[in-house]
Amino acid sequence: MNLEDTLERYSSIVENELGKYFESLRLEAGGYHPSILESYKRLEEYVRRKGKRLASCSTLLTYEGYGGKIDEKILRVAVGVEIYRHSILIHDDLADKDETRRGGKSLHVMFSEVHGVRLGEGLSMFIGDIAYALSLEAVLTSGFEKERLLRVVNLFTESYRRVNESQILDLLFEREEPSVEEWYTMASKRATSLFTTTMVTGAILGGAPEEDIEVLRSAATHIGYAFDIQDDIIDTFATEQQYGRCPGGDLRKGKKPLHVVLMLELGGDEDLKIFRKLSGKGVLNGEELEILKEMLRRSGALDAAKAESIKHARKAKDFIAKTKMKEKSKKFFEDFTDYITQSLEWYR
Amino acid sequence: MNLEDTLERYSSIVENELGKYFESLRLEAGGYHPSILESYKRLEEYVRRKGKRLASCSTLLTYEGYGGKIDEKILRVAVGVEIYRHSILIHDDLADKDETRRGGKSLHVMFSEVHGVRLGEGLSMFIGDIAYALSLEAVLTSGFEKERLLRVVNLFTESYRRVNESQILDLLFEREEPSVEEWYTMASKRATSLFTTTMVTGAILGGAPEEDIEVLRSAATHIGYAFDIQDDIIDTFATEQQYGRCPGGDLRKGKKPLHVVLMLELGGDEDLKIFRKLSGKGVLNGEELEILKEMLRRSGALDAAKAESIKHARKAKDFIAKTKMKEKSKKFFEDFTDYITQSLEWYR
Numbered sequence: 001m002n003l004e005d006t007l008e009r010y011s012s013i014v015e016n017e018l019g020k021y022f023e024s025l026r027l028e029a030g031g032y033h034p035s036i037l038e039s040y041k042r043l044e045e046y047v048r049r050k051g052k053r054l055a056s057c058s059t060l061l062t063y064e065g066y067g068g069k070i071d072e073k074i075l076r077v078a079v080g081v082e083i084y085r086h087s088i089l090i091h092d093d094l095a096d097k098d099e100t101r102r103g104g105k106s107l108h109v110m111f112s113e114v115h116g117v118r119l120g121e122g123l124s125m126f127i128g129d130i131a132y133a134l135s136l137e138a139v140l141t142s143g144f145e146k147e148r149l150l151r152v153v154n155l156f157t158e159s160y161r162r163v164n165e166s167q168i169l170d171l172l173f174e175r176e177e178p179s180v181e182e183w184y185t186m187a188s189k190r191a192t193s194l195f196t197t198t199m200v201t202g203a204i205l206g207g208a209p210e211e212d213i214e215v216l217r218s219a220a221t222h223i224g225y226a227f228d229i230q231d232d233i234i235d236t237f238a239t240e241q242q243y244g245r246c247p248g249g250d251l252r253k254g255k256k257p258l259h260v261v262l263m264l265e266l267g268g269d270e271d272l273k274i275f276r277k278l279s280g281k282g283v284l285n286g287e288e289l290e291i292l293k294e295m296l297r298r299s300g301a302l303d304a305a306k307a308e309s310i311k312h313a314r315k316a317k318d319f320i321a322k323t324k325m326k327e328k329s330k331k332f333f334e335d336f337t338d339y340i341t342q343s344l345e346w347y348r
Numbered sequence: 349m350n351l352e353d354t355l356e357r358y359s360s361i362v363e364n365e366l367g368k369y370f371e372s373l374r375l376e377a378g379g380y381h382p383s384i385l386e387s388y389k390r391l392e393e394y395v396r397r398k399g400k401r402l403a404s405c406s407t408l409l410t411y412e413g414y415g416g417k418i419d420e421k422i423l424r425v426a427v428g429v430e431i432y433r434h435s436i437l438i439h440d441d442l443a444d445k446d447e448t449r450r451g452g453k454s455l456h457v458m459f460s461e462v463h464g465v466r467l468g469e470g471l472s473m474f475i476g477d478i479a480y481a482l483s484l485e486a487v488l489t490s491g492f493e494k495e496r497l498l499r500v501v502n503l504f505t506e507s508y509r510r511v512n513e514s515q516i517l518d519l520l521f522e523r524e525e526p527s528v529e530e531w532y533t534m535a536s537k538r539a540t541s542l543f544t545t546t547m548v549t550g551a552i553l554g555g556a557p558e559e560d561i562e563v564l565r566s567a568a569t570h571i572g573y574a575f576d577i578q579d580d581i582i583d584t585f586a587t588e589q590q591y592g593r594c595p596g597g598d599l600r601k602g603k604k605p606l607h608v609v610l611m612l613e614l615g616g617d618e619d620l621k622i623f624r625k626l627s628g629k630g631v632l633n634g635e636e637l638e639i640l641k642e643m644l645r646r647s648g649a650l651d652a653a654k655a656e657s658i659k660h661a662r663k664a665k666d667f668i669a670k671t672k673m674k675e676k677s678k679k680f681f682e683d684f685t686d687y688i689t690q691s692l693e694w695y696r
Binding site: 091126127129136137140147158168 | 381384466469485488523
């Protein structure tokens with residue numbers, strides 16, 4: 001099965017499970033207070049928006065890779081993984097004041113429209129907190145053996161801390177010009193943490209041999225870097241049609257994706273002056289965005305960032321090959337890293 | 349030993365442990381990135397401000413009540429309990445835009461002064477997230493037996509979800525006039541969750557018999573209500589000297605403590621008109637606050653709220669008496685509920 005078919009098949013299983021999960025959550029909340037029910041309904045709409053479900057699919061595929069059978073237990077964990085991922089996105093949207101997410105409004109925007117900005121922002125912060133608690137709850141009630149549950153809770157906790165540390169740096173770098181080393185410090189806790197959590201969760205619960213856990217951690221780290229760099233390139237270089245929303249958001253906010261950090265090192269003085277004037281300016285018109293993109297191309301920063309992504313994708317594949325996962329699962333992660341590498345060519 | 353001496357003795361043990369904990373956290377963060385170190389230093393200052401440490405003292409006393417000896421293991425959990433409590437306070441300050449906490453600036457104010465409001469608020473939200481992860485991490489690394497750890501993690505997760513549900517209602521009630529029943533729905537997840545978490549954690553780790561766990565849950569719930577109602581009365585009726593900060597904050601923000609909810613039921617039409625005009629007005633001068641206080645007295649709402657607090661304190665004592673805790677621990681919780689009841693007399 002090719003990557004697209006696999007993702008579609010597994011994500012539809014996860015989406016079905018999310019539906020059942022939120023139905024019972026709604027029943028429970030309805031007995032508590034109408035405003036809590038309303039809040040959970042908004043959370044449900046946000047989490048259930050159409051997406052690739054890469055996070056939970058990674059967990060399911062790793063689990064199967066070590067002989068696990070897809071059943072209620074692992075699907076409950078997959079629900080936890082999806083809600084975990086969204087708990088991070090809710091706070092990310094809020095801190096960045098992003099108004100949309102996957103083709104819909106971000107949660108703080110939905111709440112602010114009804115309750116005003118202060119209450120709306122507070123409500124979405126609390127819903128983000130609740131989502132994280134729900135994700136742990138889903139894991140804890142999955143029915144796996146206690147020793148393994150404890151290890152997975154450890155993973156979720158470590159990852160949540162690291163992702164939030166990364167978020168702090170991501171915010172502060174808006175006002176700074178970080179080095180490549182600092183970019184890696186920041187990114188080492190971001191997508192890398194997420195892939196580590198999703199893949200190692202599947203491995204622990206699937207009963208992977210101990211030596212494979214470490215190999216998977218390395219694989220996940222490199223998948224994370226490859227993905228992170230590619231994802232940021234998309235934000236700058238995709239057309240609105242390819243991206244589904246307005247490109248250039250990171251640049252407008254003064255974010256420092258790797259291709260920008262590299263340009264700060266590779267660019268000429270004249271370029272840097274223009275970049276500093278335009279970056280973080282807030283509204284960028286089409287022409288200004290083109291100027292920035294041209295500078296990123298001309299300085300060699302775009303190509304250098306792509307080369308980094310490809311390097312990590314290659315390392316990821318090497319580590320995946322070293323695991324004892326079944327062929328089908330290996331193929332999924334290999335296809336996924338190939339997809340990242342190939343898709344880089346679409347953005348110039 | 350009387351209540352004050354007990355609290356002082358146990359809190360100084362916890363404070364000493366918090367010092368050691370944050371020292372190692374600083375060492376770790378220093379190797380990661382200076383901005384993360386800086387963030388943890390601010391968290392440390394916030395958590396280590398002088399306080400009664402009721403939360404962790406409750407855990408230690410319950411633990412001892414079931415034969416546990418105060419050692420490194422339970423002190424690590426006590427650190428987790430304190431950090432857990434503060435993770436909630438950080439987000440609470442931020443949602444309510446409170447500028448001070450226990451005689452110092454709230455975290456979002458500290459960050460905003462350095463980085464501006466948007467970044468400052470984002471940073472304090474992320475530090476709150478990290479604090480919750482750190483609290484779980486402290487529990488998970490405490491060295492207790494795995495079965496018990498899992499139960500404590502369950503408690504922390506359930507409580508975090510419930511507290512945040514309560515926070516949602518607390519925010520929404522600013523714009524509403526909740527009934528007494530709704531107030532209880534909101535409050536049933538707030539201080540009650542906190543006391544349940546702190547006391548049941550000590551009981552589980554101390555090896556309490558199963559039947560005692562349920563009794564303690566009931567005791568904690570009633571301590572929570574008694575404390576919550578008293579705490580809110582203080583916010584309205586304490587003098588600035590008694591309170592250490594400007595009283596009337598809840599009324600200014602349009603919060604609905606029980607004494608206000610009761611006045612909405614007991615007050616005459618004329619009073620309600622005045623109340624609706626002044627409540628949530630933002631700045632209240634001394635005279636306006638006095639008008640509101642007088643209405644709360646005259647309507648009987650203050651006395652009715654006090655009677656509720658006393659009722660819960662009495663029930664709490666009954667449940668405490670039913671447990672098999674050692675006398676010293678029972679006495680601590682009995683003295684604490686007596687203290688709540690007696691202190692109500694200071695606020696008129």
